[in-house]
Amino acid sequence: MKNNKRLIPFPIIQVACEGDTIAVHYILKHYEGYMAKLSTTVLTDEYSSGYYFLDRDLQDYLNSALLQMILDFKI
């Protein structure tokens, strides 16, 4: 495990699990980049040049999954 990993501060996790809006927003913001990375795919056309394509549906789906996970998380 990398030691320099950016982690969410403990108090924020604590209040987010109880449904605090600001904390939940902080966590969503924290994983925004990761979700964007997961939902990005490279599409190729007939000239085999690649395009980055961000799947909005997948992004929304991941967002809701993360929200569900935050509320289900038990310390």
Place this chain on the structure above:
Amino acid sequence: MRPSSFNRVSLEENKHLMQDDFQRTTQFQFDYVARKTLIRSKSNYRRSRGRRYNHEALFSEISNIDLKMLPIFDTYHLDSQMYQVLSFNVEVRNNKIAKALDMLPERKRNTILMFYYLGMSDVEISNELKVNRSTVYRNRHSALENVKTLLEEEL
């Protein structure tokens, strides 16, 4: 000095350290669960997309016959004219024909409704109305003529 006593440190001193350790563990756990959830939901999404893809078809690729089966038109009884003949309710869908039928005398209208909408024969109609069979035939034909002229006038 025994090695075990060498390592022994009082609990009070280490309480904040233990707290720190617990918090750090929770942080890592949270991060792990979050990332795992995201990756799993991504593959879930991909799989459900793939499953749905087998049942999808482009509108342009559907044959014309199949496409005609898709739309549904509602029918409202308010749009059509109702007539009562021999305790049956006869529904006339076409507005123009209903208008023409309204103008006919009742006897002729009943003949037409019975013959064309209830599917009765001339003999059955003559038995019902207690008139001669040829009278029914004449009535029907003159009624049709009347309807024809009425419809032509409208056009």
